[in-house]
Amino acid sequence: MMKIKLLLLFLIIGSVFFHAQTHNIEKNIPERRTYEELEKEFYGSRIEEGNSKSIADYYLKKAKSEKNIIHIAEGYVMLHFEEDLPNALKYLDSLQYITRNSKENTYPARIYLLKGNLYFRNDNLQSALNNYILGLKYAKEKGNKRQIAMAHISIAYLNNYIGKHAETAKVLRHYAYDADYMNKDEKNSLKLNLADAYIEINKMDSAYALIQEGLQDSKKNKDNYRYHQNLGLLGYYNLHSKNYQKAIDGLLECEKYFFTNNNGSKRNHNYTLLYLGKSYAGLQEKEKAVGFFRKIDSLVLKTNYIYPELREVYTYLIDYYKENDDKEKQLYYVDRFFKVDKVLDTQFRYISRELPRRYDTPELQQEKEDITNELTKRKSLFYIVLSLLLISHLLFINVYFKYKKSEKNYKKIAQDLIQSVNENRVGKNRDQETGKEIQSETLPVENTENSEERTPRTISEDIAQTILKELDIFESKDQFLNKGITLGSLAKKIKTNSKYLSEIINTYKGKNFATYLNDLRIDYAISRLANDKKFRSYKIPFIAEELGYNNEQAFTLAFKKRTGTPLSIYLKEIENMSSN
Template sequence: MSDNDTITAYFKQIETLLDDAKYSKDIFLDQDMLLIKKQNTTGIEKVNVLLDLYEATRFKSIKTARGYNEEALELAQAIGFQKGELTAKYNHAYLLFVSGLFDRSMSEVEKIEEVVEYDRFPECYADLKTLKSYIYTERGEYDLALEIGFELLDFAERTQKGYLFLKAYFALSHYYLRTENYSISLKYCFEGLHYIIKLKKTQYLFSKIDEIARLTAKLNNPKGALDIYAFCLRMEPKIPSTGNYIKSAVFMNMAEIYMQIGEYGSAQQYLDKALMIINKDGYKFRVPRILILQAELFLLKNDTVASIGFYEKSLEAAEEINAFDVVKSNSLILAQLYKKQNNLTKTYEYNNLYAAIRDSYFNNEKEQKIIILETRRKVNEVTQMNRILELENKVQQDRFNFVIVVLILVSFICLIVALSYFKARKKNKMLYRHTLELATMQTELKQKIQDYRKTFGVSNDYSGDVSVKKCQTIDEETKNLILHRLNKLEAENFFLDPHCNLNDVSVRLKTNSKYLSQVINLEKKTNFNNYINDLRINYLLSRLLVDGDFRNSKLNYIAASAGFNSINTFKAAFKKRQGILPSYFIGELNSELQKRGKA
């Protein structure tokens, strides 16, 4: 089914949901109805009504939503309603995030995580993890964001709770959107929309449709995106007001679409509307993106000077909220634009800023901020030195000293680059040697096992069904039976199926996913996803060692042959496991084998 067919199918489901909602104001968290309830309830019920009022107003007015939430928190603490207290504290952290206060939001999340019990309060746990993933993504700490998204998805699969799936898909679609992997992001958006409809969480409906429209445009289908917004306009009379928070995002996305199709006047109108809302309501974390859009619009109009101004404003706004991914991307763009203008001082400044962020291995935001500040300080010192030298050159003074300074600076930089290169090369060589030894051992061991089975006629058959056990902890007999079957399945290379998942493998082993997960955790010392990736990499190492044609194939073919859905996933898994990229390993292996052939 194509994306357009999927969207059409979901539109029909949404229309059905909205028609049903006419008879139930609870689905829409109708504010007037909730205010009446607030006057007529007490205790836990009143806390829940106040939390619903927060949900109904958080996209409309941060101030109003905060008031309801604080009232809910105070009452929940007074009556000892722990779930209500935790939810209200999470809501407070979310409002800090929306206001662009990432550090304070993360601090609040970590405080709540210390006391929340995920088995007692799974929904609150899911909310916290999702918000944490959002913050990591906005700060450019993508590895941490993705790790949390998959952790939450694993938890959802273990518990089979719809709300956990909803939040996991929200976190993953947000991550892939920000890393510009739009097709995967759209896939997770559809999964999230499925649970929005299933759980009747209509407060998320408009924002998710807006996200799908944005991704559709990013995938070179601006007409399809405008069709989606047209659907929203048709449905708007049936949906309560979405509020300025969502409207500002919609206006920004609409502007981007009109830029894509060359209607710059319409694009500017939507940007102006969005900027007015963002400045009025204080949505700080949206400021860098809207300034980038304005800069891109000026570039399309061939006004480079104005574009540079807005890119620099966007960079300043990103630094203010510690959005380091925006700092990195903007600094590279600014370096390129200044280079075209032959402004070497500014080019040098922004190239250094970009290199500092790009080459940083720190995950801690404060350490990244220190790097930026130190880089700016050094750049300012060098810039000031260059200005002094330029003045001296004008009056023919100390020209020789200037040349010496430049030579020393270049030599120092070259020395640092050379040392870094040789250090990295030595490390990669060690990792390559370790990987080669592992591949050789695996190939020899596999051959010995096959020879042994042929010689002694060892059978892999093992009958029995392990799906009917009812105990909470797996017993030894069941574990051994599952492990035996799993090892047999490994010999059949089941992991090469790109759609291989925990449930499918459980069915093939005639057991359930909980037992299988326990066996993998106990016997393989890892989780299911890492287990599958390890098998795939082991398979690849052995095959790369002996199959020259396969070794010289394109990397995306090699990845697909091992069951990886994308080359990026393959590279990340290989690097995580072996410490080097697969392309480096293959290149070194080819070089070594070629030398042996000549010898």
């Protein structure tokens, strides 16, 4: 995530120092204060932005006045944290000189491990690694298991920094859970970094559990710095999970904390901005993403802090200004990419294989040279886009006319159905006036073969006629509109068995029972919808239920299958013909 700072080895090598509560540091430190109290004050004030330099100065002065070699050595350690690289190295050289004959099993391994951390903080990974290896060598010679652990952990952090996340996770998991000589603060830091490694190798559930544990513990102990480290890691987790807005919410809070009174390290600053930019990029809010990436560039110019993900920052900025046809800024960020890439290539040669496929150095150099030809290419692109738009337009027209043709056919079918219903109604009225028997209004589906030829061999003529009469009653009284009708229930109603009923329907009606029932209902619907204005004013689900269907979809599908036109067009044509 934030390639979280290495555990400061001074916390666990030699004396174990705990986070101190906030203290009001006096300008004149009382001489009665013990070395232990001063150490606790120093390391606590460094975390909480106290007056650590004055404490370290007093500590060394006190140790020298008492000629206490052990504490003079610790004074050099304290002071090296307060200086830039050259002066810090001088203090560590003094530490090496004064401990050259030390019988303690912490030396000389401690010196090399501290130098490793110092070089790491100053982004010289090659020197950091060399010193960690020397520290490990001497720690093994002295059998100091804590220093061996810290050397392994430090190298694991380097592996994480260069992308070997699985190896990092393996080491951190071991020392976080299987090393009983690690204290609670050390294990908390290990778990924080382990969660980061888990995210990188897509063990998201494990990462989330560790982050939540860290948030709750730091909140409980009112450790604001560690809380915001975990909150930032949660932001990275959400970014990795593509929950961009959640990531932004947490990271904005981290930005406010880390950039207020310089609470955070260079890593905290850079990676908070990096993941905010990437989160906005994920939301396609490019202007906001570019804003954060430009802030990163300003930080890099100010601090000269270089890290591999800067390649992503500059390639995004290059793409953005290329899209916006801002040649000046595009060329500026191409040049910035080259400068950063040169540093990375020098300091991190073993990660050069991680160069982005789209923006390696030769490719970018070629792109820089080709910018002058871009306007000509854009002209060609314009014609290509225009051609694509024309093709798309033609395709749309083709689809539109096909739709119109289908719609015309559907309307014709609907109009024929309505006309048929109207003719049946006129015929029915005429028959009622003359006293003739009224004929069915349903669509013609039955055969007109001789009844003797249609009589099933397994059923007697008398039984067949009895069943047919019952079916006539079933149809004439609209009993087919009842919900839940089945072959079995109808057979029971007309006092026959399912087999006989099915055979009669298949033979005399020319269809199976389900089709027979559907056709009766749809034919009824065709007629009633055309004749009954109130009925067709109802919503479709209600009409479907009235016709015995369980849902609207079953009704509309059955209607189109039976008639060949959608229900919506049939209803529309009824209204059109009624208004004429």
